[in-house]
Amino acid sequence: MIVWLNGAFGAGKTTTSGRLVTLSARLRAFDPEWVGYLLATNLADHEVSDFQHYPSWRRLVPVVADELVRVTGQHLVAAQSVLVEEYWQEIRAGLAGLGHDVFHVVLDADAQTLHARIDADQEQPERIRPWRHRHVDAYQTALDWLAPSADLVIDTGTHGAADAARQIHLAVAPRL
Numbered sequence: 001m002i003v004w005l006n007g008a009f010g011a012g013k014t015t016t017s018g019r020l021v022t023l024s025a026r027l028r029a030f031d032p033e034w035v036g037y038l039l040a041t042n043l044a045d046h047e048v049s050d051f052q053h054y055p056s057w058r059r060l061v062p063v064v065a066d067e068l069v070r071v072t073g074q075h076l077v078a079a080q081s082v083l084v085e086e087y088w089q090e091i092r093a094g095l096a097g098l099g100h101d102v103f104h105v106v107l108d109a110d111a112q113t114l115h116a117r118i119d120a121d122q123e124q125p126e127r128i129r130p131w132r133h134r135h136v137d138a139y140q141t142a143l144d145w146l147a148p149s150a151d152l153v154i155d156t157g158t159h160g161a162a163d164a165a166r167q168i169h170l171a172v173a174p175r176l
Contacts, residue, residue: 062094
């Protein structure tokens, strides 16, 4: 199984993922962003505004996830915003085509909370913040398809990462 944590920057995906993997030895964190870094470095002469625009990223993420599952025997928790419906469908189909059940979680928070969290995130370089702020509106627009496509939606404006991780774990534990 692949537990995919989706949502805006600042919704708590990374923190929730970290909490979730501590609740079961059967779960391992997977960061699809590293596939994007690999492509961005090796396709530097093919500029895009977001590595998710590389069709290769959408093809390779399922392949890398599948390989990690095969090597470790663990289920994966992927924390990655995917706000383009077509991209999400490609990734989900790629994972399903490799035999993986996908449990799609949307971590949601209101725009004010998201902007405040983006500003408070001292681990991200200052140059990244404006890009993340611009994606809050894209996230709000994507909610029209994101929420209905999710197996679980959690309001992280009212539920902290530990509580969100427990809710997700309760939902997926019978399937692990």
